[in-house]
Amino acid sequence: MVSEVLPCYVVCDVSFSMTDHIDEVNAGMREFRGVVHADRRATAQIRLCVVVFAERPLVVQPLLPALDPAEPIRPRQESGSDFGSAFTLVHATIERDVKSLKTQRIRVRRPMLFFISDGRATDRGWPQALARLCATSSCPEMIAFGFGAVDQPALDRIGTSRVFLGRDGVRLGLALASSVARTVLRPEHV
Template identity: 35%
Template sequence: MQILPFYMVCDESGSMGGPPIDAINSALPELHQEISTNPTVADKTRFALIGFSDDATVLQPLVDLSELEELPALTAGGITSYGSAFHTLQQSIEADVAALKSEGHEVYRPVAFFLSDGVPTDSGWEQALKQLTSSRYGPKIIAFGIGEADTSTISQVANFRAFMQQDSSVSPAAALREFAASLTRSIVRSAGSIPADGGSGFTLAVDDTVPGFSTVSLDKL
């Protein structure tokens, strides 16, 4: 099979407590439903959920969502260690891709959704991010800034798309669900007319906008 590993990396720090984390938790079943029942997404996507605060935890290891009853919930508390998040994501990706390939699957470049409402409290996270993105299976990162998140930090984390929440009435998870469908559909049709020997880009024709979010330009791209 051709498989797209899809990681959702969620900030669970104390500031996410209350409505922000409740909104994501309440929308996870919808995200689950969308991914597991839309054949365009379901047949080739594997999903994993990583939560981070003081430390990062794989809450849901990579799984075929059509074979899972329920996603685990996020719990807020602690500080905001981006370094742990990137390190855990890289470890997960390397182990998961190796496992998928050993089962005979072909693997698309992984995609990570990164959600955070705050500013990293650890030092050295930039180095962990660099290691992640330059690793063999370095993911395409789409970063979502929620609430008080810092725009320049969110755009620094993203290497593909970055979005900042504009309208707090739009649940980040609902926006995610919409974006996830668009993203995975686009991977299905993503052959790019680039000479085979030119560039190393990953052609995705995904939506540039997410309802309730503003699109942040990534100068480095």
């Protein structure tokens, strides 16, 4: 029985503009799972939930052990990137997941949220949705990863813990693994 869990939420922009980056996102997810697989403690503790968004958000993988097989992330033929609705959905998802884990008498570490996008928000209300997420007792540690010509000020605002940029040569899988390394992974696996 697992006594402690680190819930990780990957929130990925899948709008039309992300089409050229989706293969790299899926490769990064596989690389992250490989790193988790190399460390037994991580295998037992890390849970992963995947939320995709464009004009609307969707949970495509509920919170499961990080090694459970997942469907590849696919782009949508939608031009909008509604950050606010993504933050609202992940806020409700984290609250539900943390409550469920605690009901099972599992100790929950502070959740981590990995926000992945290549562009700019198409909704104006996203800062308020982000503020509501961060104002809760289960506020996640926020890490942002940007592909291409990102809105750097927006990513800096979202990634309060860290911001990674693909244009700097950082691989998504390494960014994910290094972010959880401080909490669960042994340094030799990163």
